[in-house]
Amino acid sequence: MLRNREIRLVLLFMCTISLAMLAAAAFFSPAAVVLVLMTSILLIGCSHLFTRLRYQEIEKLSGYLRQISGGDYSLDVRDNREGEFSILKNTIYKVTVMLSEQSTLLHKDKIHLTDAISDISHQLKAPLTSMMVMADLLDDAKLPEAKRTEFTRNIRIQLERLDWLVSSLLKLSKIDADTVQFKKDQVRVTKLIEKALQPVLIPIDIKEQTVSVTGDDNVSFVGDLNWTTEAVINILKNGVEHTQAGGTIAISFSENPLFTEIRIEDNGKGISKEEIPHIFKRFYKGKSAGEGSSGIGLSLAHSIITKQNGDIEVQSELHKGTRFRIRFYKQVV
Template sequence: MRLEDRDNPFRIFTGWLLLGTAAGFLLALVVTFQEYRRFSEWVGAALRQESSVENADIQESGMEETKIREMRSMEQTFAAAFKNCGPSDRAAGQEWLLEYGYRPWGRLGEHTAVLSALCVLMAEGIGWSLFLIQKKRQKKQEQRIEGLTQYLLAAERGEAAALCRREDAFSHLEDAVYKAVMELRSTKEEAVHSHEVLSQRIADIAHQLKTPITSMSLMTELLEEGQTEEGKECLLRLSAQIRRLQNLVQALLSLAKLESHTIRFEREVVDAEGLIEGALEPLLELFQNKQIRLDASGETVYIQADRQWTEEAVLNLLKNCAEHTPAGGQIRVRWQENPLYTEIRFTDGGKGFHKKDLPHLFERFYRGEGAQKDSAGIGLALAKLIAEQQNGQLYAENTLDDHAGFILRFYR
């Protein structure tokens, strides 16, 4: 029986009904055959007993034959025949039975009806008993599986306690689950602690850098007056490096805040077009210097998000696209929505991502092939964290025309 048929009551009833009927028919064949054999031997023995008694009576007194026959008891004759019957009497008995119309399989139908009914009742009783036992066992197994599942879900939420051990078929699985949960909990605690320490150190370093950078920025402003052309060029380069350090410090601080989950996002209704425009404004100089065109279009769609932080994520994506798009190239931005999510797609004009870089693009401090010299590998990691903490996702892909693309989704 197939696994899916074991819980089907109709199939179970039909199966045991057929089995009981077949067993009843086979048993009826055996009983009818044995009955005919035994009955033919008994009849043959009775005929032999009657013949021997008649011969003895005639020898004793021929004159009293009629009186003796009247006194003879048929019960005594049949009882003696039953005790003395054997295979040697079978042929005579069969001949007599055939003469009077008694055939070997004459009672097969009667026996089949009775014995099949009895066998069906017994088979159905056994079958339903086994079915109920199996259902009870299956229910216990389902309860055990449900208990282990709830334990795993509680462990995922960090609420798992000690398991109450039971000796059954799931004992080894229970032990393995408990050990795995304890090891994962220990590993998670160590990872969380290490992560918190790293985030704190990053924040500390960023704060330590912020003060001297601010001082350097003020000094460059003071030095700008009365400088030669060569001095002004040096000051411009110094100012550019200071701005780069300021951006790096700001990115490190933002990353540390996001990873420590201390930021409270102020959700509001934001239209996709306004979001792109707001993120593009700080990058206008970069776009103009490289003469990059932005092709942005789509239907009017809205998302529930924190405008400031979401603009920060979009800014990092646009900046990455601009850095990898050659001068005079084009960046495409498209947005749309469906019943599940709102989606914004970014496509640069470059050569696409290297395959080995795709799995690591959103790792912090990762710098792939073709990364800018001044890139710290923070922007994409920051964008992904912002998206994920607002019920969104960020993906990277190579488009069909071999350009690099980002897919930003916000789920409803």
């Protein structure tokens, strides 16, 4: 305690004042000297005792902070009293609770990152393995030309799948990190639907499916045309994939004072009740998912829509079809 320069200065001043008072008391009487001496000893002793108690409290708090730095957030130093030490203890406890919560979140983030890396590795492993096998077969000089053409085409398909997967993962990571600046333009839904239909017209034509679009040309919402188009494309791809040849896909939209709604319906395989709560989860693939499905399209669509003050819900019944309802709200309530 006496190593503290401030404590030494306080003691020096108190001893100096005591000596000065003793010298002054000597001019009056021996009794005055004794009284001043006793008073000085008591005051210095009380000050020393009080300072020692404070140092003990500080040492306890130092030990508590060392435990916190070691990762132990279970201790509670609050004493619910008045005074500066009680205020300090309560403040330290609040910081401890905050650090505990942050530690829990960081642990969850690590688990999420580990799971995501595992899922990504699983998604990449299948096409890479397939391409390696086909590349080895292509080295065979005796391989028939028809097989060579087939393997080359399959490798190209797998490369396109990998390119789409990596591109989608990059978009998702940007959205998760809040680095995407969504525009707030007035978007006409007719233009959005027209743009979103372009990439799926060929598979629709191959499966001889029918597409209908109904809605007022003036319906619009505030959002980002390009990113929202990405979301709608993924929903349409899901509908085309899970609707049988000759099936129908109906797109309708409307607007009211609260929100703009876009509905995308199909009469395809449908989704079971058990799967509906999971379809927007990343890398989730339903029982009826195709072999090339990555389980990321609907997750990307959900992230894009919700980041633009919107929401998306699904209604489905097995063997009867599925309906996606997208709503963009006009203001935050």
